[in-house]
């Protein structure tokens with residue numbers, strides 16, 4: 001099938017490369033000329049394990065090509081996926097201006113039947129509005145359908161998630177659209193959920209909000225563990241083994257970040273309020289998550305006092321491992337709070353340092369190191385911010401020897417507290 005993707009970021013590029021790998025002829029479009037130039041030269045503009053190789057192979061075999069033109073995208077694909085960003089607007093509601101611009105441009109260029117699929121995460125009822133937008137601009141007599149096909153991939157394992165999804169959700173009221181999308185996804189052998197557009201959109205927001213809620217729940221429990229002497233890792237295991245609850249997303253830590261959970265929860269609160277429901281539970285989720293980032297600072301100050309001039313080393317900056325994405329990462333708040341206190345901040349991240357350097361004023365002050373051992377040199381404290389595998393395998397004796405004060409805040413609970421104490425560290429995990 002001929003497929004077009006408009007918006008070739010984390011979701012669009014993975015979707016395009018994977019659909020090409022499944023044998024389709026895919027055109028990936030983006031209005032960022034630099035991104036498209038890099039892609040044409042066989043380089044992935046983002047770090048995602050396996051993606052560059054997939055892009056290269058499929059481009060070489062002419063199943064994957066790149067363009068900056070939405071007009072070309074509309075001419076090429078029978079199915080046109082909209083994968084542009086839906087960032088938070090000033091009031092927290094999703095900013096749909098990119099979705100609107102692309103829908104209009106597709107409509108203006110449509111010459112024969114097209115199925116326009118929103119893959120971007122959007123508030124419920126956006127599909128109806130996209131339908132109206134296209135109907136308003138399309139030349140009369142040209143048929144089209146709109147469908148919602150939310151994406152559930154996770155950065156860091158995006159290709160595996162796309163190729164082996166827990167489910168594929170297809171929301172549409174058109175049989176023609178449904179059968180095109182069912183055929184497209186058939187090779188994945190995944191459970192297909194065919195539903196209406198509003199429900200599909202709401203599935204995505206509800207899923208992300210529920211996962212965010214689970215993380216916040218265990219983080220709240222971790223605070224009680226710290227006050228009572230319980231161990232949150234054991235508590236999480238004990239509740240997670242209940243099949244009704246499940247062990248996933250019950251890892252206590254310094255809170256969630258990334259380009260999805262924070263903005264999707266906010267957007268969900270926004271659309272709920274617009275529809276007349278005050279989603280207080282989700283407002284509390286955001287508040288708990290924000291507090292959790294502050295916990296690192298509270299612990300540092302409780303042990304080190306005034307942080308001015310103290311050398312604080314950060315292990316990890318990205319919002320999760322195996323990505324270079326720093327959007328809404330806890331590290332951004334932690335660095336800002338440390339810089340406000342005149343701490344001497346050093347950091348190392350395997351993939352995130354290039355983006356970190358350009359991520360705001362506070363991040364420019366950070367001293368970026370070549371490896372974790374340099375971060376530890378003469379440090380008054382080390383904070384594990386992101387659970388990259390490389391940090392699990394450190395020579396901890398060497399780290400201990402390098403630090404001025406062997407004080408570790410393990411924001412992701414990657415180390416065994418008993419071992420850390422045996423090695424002579426003053427060790428603080430989260431909720432243990």
Ligand SMILES: NC(=O)c1ccc[n+]([C@@H]2O[C@H](COP(=O)([O-])OP(=O)(O)OC[C@H]3O[C@@H](n4cnc5c(N)ncnc54)[C@H](O)[C@@H]3O)[C@@H](O)[C@H]2O)c1
Pocket residue numbers: 006007008009010011012029030031032035070083084085086098101102119120121122151152153154155259260
């Ligand atoms: N990143 C994830 O893990 C993830 C997972 C599931 C869903 N989503 C959702 O998917 C959507 C995209 O997220 P992302 O992380 O890929 O964002 P992204 O910022 O990485 O990519 C969006 C791309 O769209 C391009 N773009 C914007 N306007 C355009 C236009 N008019 N024409 C052509 N290209 C245009 C941008 O240049 C950018 O490359 C969002 O709604 C997000 O919530 C993201």
